[in-house]
Amino acid sequence: MNFQNRDVICSTTQVNITNECGNQVLGDTPLHEGINSYYNQGNMVMMVESLIRLGANVSVSNNKGVTPLHKAATEGNVEIAELLIRNKADVNAPDNVGVTPLHEAAAKGNVKIAEMLIRNKADVYAPGNDAHIPLSERKKVLQFSHDDKCSAHLGIHKTLAKIRQSYYWPGLQNDVRTYINGCDKCAKRKSPQKFKRATMALVGANGPMERIATYILGELPETESGNKYILVVSDYYTKWTESFAMPNMEAKTVAKIIVEEVIVRIGVPHLIHPDQGRQFESLLFQEMCCILNIKKTRTTPYHPKSDDMMERFNCK
């Protein structure tokens, strides 16, 4: 089998991890073997990662304790070991009595592997150690650490730290989170997390034509002269509002009306506050604002109140 590039791996993996009947092949697949023999090559990690991503079975439970990948890891390939853990491969070897090949390697003096295990928060407490709490006792530990009078319904982080001082089991953090999220007393007493918001500010105008708002209504039924849209322009200070019929809502049409019908007649505003329309974001419209030295803001689509004057006018 040839492992020249990633594409070959990706296309052959799915074929090789299932047999003809569609069942997953237990134990070593040809790909796993291939990886083992190629593990000195530079693209090894890449191949393994694509294997795992494709759902290949790298779990040790089907492999009598050790997969070729684990073997490669224990033989000193820290990169492979790290990748196994990062991809949540089963490094806890349920069939091994308490010790995984990785742990064995660490115990034999492979400091790199040991360091990596701890850095990746792998299960460094092998089952069978005294501190390891069996399933049936875990609820008691949770109750004692959270509900007890001396525990005072602490939050997730503090409860977790408290339990970790004395006990350990795989999936502890998740269990603590689930337990506390389901605690009645906590739900009744503790207020939900507050999200900080910037304070609302009133936008005022100090004179006529300082600040105008624009809004496009449509598409409406076509008129005899071919118009389908209405451009509404309103002054914030005087509330003077005018509407113009338009055949389309292109940037060119909108800009032409604003210049010829509003600016030429009434004057140049300091600021335009348009609605969400694409035409107001166009280059042409921005260019117009730039030449006439007009500042342009925009309405947020999630908060139509920011354009309340126009919304009120349109309701009438």
Ligand SMILES: [Zn+2]
């Ligand atoms: Zn509680």
